[in-house]
Amino acid sequence: MKRVLIAPSLLDAQLAVDALSSLGITTHIFNANAAGALGEVPFMQAQPEVWVDDDAQEARARGALAGLRDAPPRAEKRCAHCGELNPGNFLSCWQCGRALPD
Numbered sequence: 001m002k003r004v005l006i007a008p009s010l011l012d013a014q015l016a017v018d019a020l021s022s023l024g025i026t027t028h029i030f031n032a033n034a035a036g037a038l039g040e041v042p043f044m045q046a047q048p049e050v051w052v053d054d055d056a057q058e059a060r061a062r063g064a065l066a067g068l069r070d071a072p073p074r075a076e077k078r079c080a081h082c083g084e085l086n087p088g089n090f091l092s093c094w095q096c097g098r099a100l101p102d
């Protein structure tokens, strides 16, 4: 396993995971539970980290994340299930995990 991202928030980590999973790259988030799910993140807690399972995918994952950073933001999407507003490039609701519309 290789760490490809230290995310400033769980939202950013989830964004990266969604982007990588859409490319068929399997990832895990570490420290996900250290950050509050509702954005109440005490500054002393560890930041979420995104790791790719397959070391051979590290370069591809880093390339994809670089592209993600440079991409213009897309309109936010509201979850039909729980009503939560999600960043436009999320594939699933960060709050309830349901699939979001394209």
Ligand SMILES: [Zn+2]
Pocket: 079, 080, 081, 082, 083, 084, 093, 094, 095, 096, 097, 098
């Ligand atoms: Zn939801």
